[in-house]
Amino acid sequence: xTHDSLSIIRHEHRALSxxxxxxxxxxxxxxxxxxxxxxDALQAMLFYVDEFxxxxxxxxxxxxxxxxxxxxxxxxxxxxxxxxxxxxxxECAIRELEHALLGFRTMSGTAQCEMRRDKFEQLxxxxxxxxxxxxxxxxxQILPLAESVLSAGEWAELDAAFLMNxxxxxxxxxxxxxxxxxxxxxxxxxxxxxxGSVLEAFAGTALPVYADDAPVxxxxxx
Numbered sequence: 031x032t033h034d035s036l037s038i039i040r041h042e043h044r045a046l047s048x049x050x051x052x053x054x055x056x057x058x059x060x061x062x063x064x065x066x067x068x069x070d071a072l073q074a075m076l077f078y079v080d081e082f083x084x085x086x087x088x089x090x091x092x093x094x095x096x097x098x099x100x101x102x103x104x105x106x107x108x109x110x111x112x113x114x115x116x117x118x119x120x121e122c123a124i125r126e127l128e129h130a131l132l133g134f135r136t137m138s139g140t141a142q143c144e145m146r147r148d149k150f151e152q153l154x155x156x157x158x159x160x161x162x163x164x165x166x167x168x169x170x171q172i173l174p175l176a177e178s179v180l181s182a183g184e185w186a187e188l189d190a191a192f193l194m195n196x197x198x199x200x201x202x203x204x205x206x207x208x209x210x211x212x213x214x215x216x217x218x219x220x221x222x223x224x225x226g227s228v229l230e231a232f233a234g235t236a237l238p239v240y241a242d243d244a245p246v247x248x249x250x251x252x
Contacts, residue, residue: 033185034191036173038189039091043165047085049215050158056218065142071218076131078215080124083161083205091168094191098184099175109171123157133242137204180226 053075060067096110130153134146180188 033177033184034189035095036177038192039087039095039173040169042083042087043169046079046087046163047162049079050161053154054158057154061147061151068218069131069138071214072131073128074214074218075133076124076128080128084120084124088120090192092117094188095172098180098188099172102175104178104207107168107174113167113172114162116160119247120161121165123153123160127153127157 053072055074056067072082085180092114096114100107127150130150131144134143137143137146
């Protein structure tokens with residue numbers, strides 16, 4: 031049986047994974063060409079990670095799913111404890127990333143530019159690797175366990191709760207205040223010189239499309 035909450039978790043994992051990989055690809059492309067990245071786009075991407083995966087996705091897991099799995103075994107509780115610590119670490123890590131990006135942007139016209147670029151890119155790689163590994167544990171250990179032990183009533187409760195808020199990059203219409211944010215992100219992806227690689231990272235996710243939008247112009251390759 032397919033459960034809405036499981037589908038939402040998996041779709042939101044793919045959206046976060048694609049976003050993290052896309053940021054990495056964008057940074058790599060600009061470094062290869064010796065150009066500065068689109069700081070507005072990077073800020074929008076990190077804001078997305080903070081606003082949706084960090085503040086909506088992870089609390090749903092921590093407050094709704096994980097408590098239903100606790101007490102099944104010592105091993106399960108140990109994995110859940112680790113994931114909870116990682117959720118807390120993610121909240122600190124995104125702040126550090128946002129500060130590093132601000133430093134890179136502010137100092138991009140000075141002699142500190144490359145040092146600031148190196149620091150931001152290193153933190154970004156660590157953050158991406160950290161969350162890809164985190165989601166792999168959830169996908170391979172926690173979600174299969176949930177499928178095998180939770181009751182129909184528990185699934186009904188989870189499905190109703192998870193359907194209350196959805197990630198626009200997981201294929202759902204963004205609320206009006208967030209539409210400019212997602213326009214900025216989509217424009218950055220379409221404007222990347224290595225367009226194919228960036229869009230390939232989004233395989234399996236649905237980039238928001240707005241009926242009232244004009245086609246996004248593609249930026250010239252540096």
